[in-house]
Amino acid sequence: MTTRRNFIKMTALGTSALTFGKIIPSAFAREQKTEMDFPIVLSTWEHGLNANEGAWKILNAGGKALDAVEAGVKIPEADPNVRSVGYGGLPDRDGHVTLDACIMDENSNCGSVAFLEHIMHPISVARMVMEKTPHIMLAGEGALQFALNNGFKKMNLLTPESEKDWKEWLKTSEYKPIINIENHDTIGMIAMDAQGNLSGACTTSGLAYKMHGRVGDSPIIGAGLYVDNEVGAATATGTGEEVIRIAGSHLVVELMRQGKTPEDACRIAVERIVKKQPQKSKEIQVGFLALNKKGEYGAYCLQKGFNYAVYSKSIANKLIDGRHYYS
Numbered sequence: 237m238t239t240r241r242n243f244i245k246m247t248a249l250g251t252s253a254l255t256f257g258k259i260i261p262s263a264f265a266r267e268q269k270t271e272m273d274f275p276i277v278l279s280t281w282e283h284g285l286n287a288n289e290g291a292w293k294i295l296n297a298g299g300k301a302l303d304a305v306e307a308g309v310k311i312p313e314a315d316p317n318v319r320s321v322g323y324g325g326l327p328d329r330d331g332h333v334t335l336d337a338c339i340m341d342e343n344s345n346c347g348s349v350a351f352l353e354h355i356m357h358p359i360s361v362a363r364m365v366m367e368k369t370p371h372i373m374l375a376g377e378g379a380l381q382f383a384l385n386n387g388f389k390k391m392n393l394l395t396p397e398s399e400k401d402w403k404e405w406l407k408t409s410e411y412k413p414i415i416n417i418e419n420h421d422t423i424g425m426i427a428m429d430a431q432g433n434l435s436g437a438c439t440t441s442g443l444a445y446k447m448h449g450r451v452g453d454s455p456i457i458g459a460g461l462y463v464d465n466e467v468g469a470a471t472a473t474g475t476g477e478e479v480i481r482i483a484g485s486h487l488v489v490e491l492m493r494q495g496k497t498p499e500d501a502c503r504i505a506v507e508r509i510v511k512k513q514p515q516k517s518k519e520i521q522v523g524f525l526a527l528n529k530k531g532e533y534g535a536y537c538l539q540k541g542f543n544y545a546v547y548s549k550s551i552a553n554k555l556i557d558g559r560h561y562y563s
């Protein structure tokens with residue numbers, strides 16, 4: 237295990253170590269090769285800023301990355317103004333808010349729920365699947381029963397605002413997700429704690445007005461999220477079908493294992509999507525976000541408009557634009 241002390245020693249030895257995300261100038265990055273650089277937490281989209289605040293409280297107090305990512309993503313899950321995650325999420329075409337979520341820790345323990353209705357915090361149900369069952373994934377009615385049996389409350393997740401938008405959509409019923417139109421899609425969060433351990437969480441109400449029963453990439457370990465404590469962590473947002481097709485987050489972690497920087501790993505995964513779906517890739521958004529074991533991070537997406545939030549002691553909760561394939 238890489239301890240905090242070893243990590244500091246490693247960076248002090250002057251490996252090319254901490255080259256930070258693109259937007260941080262390299263001179264700044266060089267100055268920051270200290271213990272300040274982790275703990276660290278990263279999350280997708282602007283709603284990641286609030287989520288990071290919740291995670292940071294735990295990380296800054298010496299808490300575990302696993303607890304931090306769960307607490308962090310619960311913030312947008314409970315926020316009715318975030319219309320793509322948890323309570324207040326936009327429904328499927330039949331008016332049901334159906335949620336997907338997964339969580340993974342430094343020991344490759346993982347848990348997931350898919351097509352879950354009526355529960356505000358699917359991420360906590362996913363964690364309970366991980367900790368209390370011999371399984372990794374529960375879906376639909378079975379996931380709901382499991383949640384209710386374990387003390388979660390059944391509630392209506394469809395807010396009046398989301399219901400209004402859905403009824404508006406019903407007038408044409410045209411299924412055509414618009415790239416970045418909401419600009420606050422899935423929350424994927426990855427973190428390294430003060431012990432140097434990695435965890436991640438990913439939670440979403442999925443694509444608005446999807447078919448009833450549709451499950452995206454977000455609850456699928458290796459697609460919407462992947463963590464390997466020897467290498468790094470990655471998460472995804474955007475059109476889940478294309479992320480699943482390339483096992484996106486797993487691909488990003490494996491590319492980092494081969495020595496790619498987090499941003500290069502994300503870029504190569506995005507290029508894989510373009511190669512497999514040259515036409516479709518022009519019409520959709522997919523973004524990847526990655527963190528390696530050295531505390532380096534980066535992102536890459538198909539289209540302009542994807543951003544992510546980073547919080548460490550030296551970079552207090554800042555929103556960064558992801559570099560993109562299409563200009």
Ligand code: ASP
Nearest residue numbers: 421422442452473474476
């Ligand atoms: N990846 C999510 C899904 O396909 C949606 C998103 O991130 O926009 O369900």
